[in-house]
Amino acid sequence: MSSVLKVTSVTQKFGGLKALSDINMHIEKGEIVGIIGPNGAGKTTLFNIITGIYNPTEGKVELGGEDITGQKPHVIARKGFARTFQNIRLFSKMSALDNVIVGMHGRTSVNLVDAIFHTPKKRREEKACGARAEELLRLMDLWEDRYALASSLPYGKQRRLEIARALATQPKLLLLDEPAAGMNEQETEDLLHMVQQLKELGETVLLIEHDMKFVMNVCERLYVLNYGELLAEGTPAEVRGNPKVIEAYLGKEDD
Amino acid sequence: MKKALDFVALHMRAISVVLIVLLIAFPFAVSSSYILRIMTICFMYVMIALSLNLLTGFLGLMTLGHAAFWGIGAYTAALIATRAGLGMGACMVAAAIVAGVFSLLLGGAALKLKGYFLTIVTLGFCEIIRLVEMNWTGLTRGPLGIPGIPSPNFFGIDLSSNTQIYFVMLVLVILSALVIYSIVHSRIGTAIMAIREDDLAAQAMGVNVFKYKIMVFIISSMIVGVAGAFYAHYINYIDPTSFTTAASTDMLVMAIFGGLGSIPGTILGASILTIIPETIRALGMYRNLFYGILIVVLMMVKPDGILGNVNFKYLKQRALSRRAAEPGKTGGKAE
16 A cells, blocks of 8 residues: 655755755654654745645655645645644634634535525535534534634644644644644643544644654654754654764754 | 624524515605615615625735726626616626626736735726726717616516615615625635635645635625616716726725624625715715714724624624523523
């Protein structure tokens, strides 16, 4: 079976700046994989390439064996890559429930005519979406806040709402961009359990994270980026023991 | 205040029905042709402001070119009615189609632009259309305008009395409000509001941003085109001075005054801003001053417009969920 995600020799240049060079990676179904690296290493750029926001200068991105390089973000989202953002990008003046329902957009099909004439199909689909959205909000422990505006939620809940919204697209791969950023100890702990729960549900996750404790606890494999290059890959233990990583990323003090 | 809004949210349907019944009864209670004409114009502006609110309030595209499509609709209807002698129904369909085609052409080229850039382009478009209306004398008779447009009629039935025209416009405004309400409260509505909030995130959720932008742009233009056709039949005479950017601004003011992204707000805003200038005619030359002060004060007190930050759908959901949670604690109310 082909990998859920396969990135082959991706290079991204912005003018003279080489943000990423010759990146290769793959993710198999059911895995939880992390990307780590110092600020400016190109982690978010890689996410943007995978989800179609950037078109890579060279290289190829495949989803389940299908080449999706250069396709539009909404097409890629419908094919199965869903993401969250480093700086939370919720639909702030919409309720938590509606935020999740937007996530189902690519999986529903009510058109203009159905909407205007309130066809049975529209009513059925709406009901199903509402039920599924409430289910996802329960999973992320947000059900109590389902009618609250996204902008009125506390930070940790906003992060979780973004994950619920991404899950609503029924992704083959969930990409989380710094899900624990700015969270306190307790919120990070809760998030850890939720990501582990996602694994039990069979989701495949690729995440960028700076919180090492979080990464080491939740990821099965890691990719380490530095200055746009792939420095190392392997299990958390392997990466932790890799001298190149220690030097470039964790520093030499522990030696 | 909060209780009142909750009440409205919970009984929105009943309130709408009562309002419609009152509006149907209105001409039988009030026979003054002056008042009926004001109400008719008021309905037309509600229809226009609603169509604009779909575009600006729900999708988030600020446009200063809405009057261009109103004018395109009016000219289409006027030309077809005076030259081909077709009835109002056919003219309205034609007006919707022609306005739709123009919006497709403009939208296809301009909707890649964002924010103020798009606003400037629509402003320019409005001016171009006005200049065409003014200078293509072979078609539009230029500044002379098109006189002798037949009064409203439907399949040969004359509908030219004030009461009949009132009902024609009432039907149009109700239909357009229903269409817009249905769009907003559907999968398409949540998608377009998501685009307004954050178009990149919307894309990442599988929303085809460009498709919805152009779809809403066309729908909005078609509705205002029909309003233009009505206007032509109602006033019987049109000339290019009606369809200027100043008219676009007036429409935008109505939508913002009532509240962007609120259908009840738009209805209130457009009604207030058409009726108030009439009620203060006694102020004579100070009328416009008063009108200006009113808008400035409201924008200072409530920059979101009258109902701009009131979402009746969410108020209703919250009120219902509170109610569902209550009986356990209070033992429920005997009714």
